[in-house]
Amino acid sequence: MSCTVFIIEDETDINDLLARIFRSAGFETVQAFSGTEARLLMERRTPDLIFLDLMLPGLTGEALLREIREKKRWDVPVLVLSAKSGLTDKVTLLRMGADDYITKPFEPEEVLARAEAALRRSGRTAGTEKTLRFKELELDAQARSVTAGGRELSLTAHEYELLYLLMRTPGKVYSRESLYEQVWQGGYYGENNTVNVHVSNLRRKIREAGVEEEYIRTVYGIGFKLC
Ligand code: CA
16 A cells, blocks of 8 residues: 655645655655645545645645644644745744655655655655665664664664665765754754764674675765765
């Protein structure tokens, strides 16, 4: 069974683009172009994930989010999309019950990675990628477990999410900021060293499982990639 995503965005081009991104990854999509239309659709069907734009005519995204959270049966992850940026907005939205926040312009990979992360956290699976493999690593997304050279790694939730992102797109270079934002949602990266610490823990755990090759490479001045 594939997951259904509600895409609520009044700008047709962006709505269609999001629908294509999700469909290409195996999701079913239902598109709504206003808050009131979204509300009507949700009376009929409960999605697995809601992708909600804030700037909507009529019923705003904020108002819709508040309604979604007030009705318990709509206990689905909500990803908010907006051109607004700035820390205050992010914090407010996360407090209002959004699961994550994506600013325009966005990259298809980021949209999918965040949607899948939100689905995993809510106990749903994205359905498309249950097992990821890279060389001696194997990640089981349903069991949230990883083995290296056949040995199970004991990972923290954040280490797991970091490795999941890297394993989803081997070879892609992730900046520390982007890893931080995707794993520690909505947080501000600033000057902290969190990502480095988690990467070095991951490297150590993989090494301790008996895999000597360094899979997580440092890309000087940028961040990390799996290769
Ligand atoms: Ca809009």
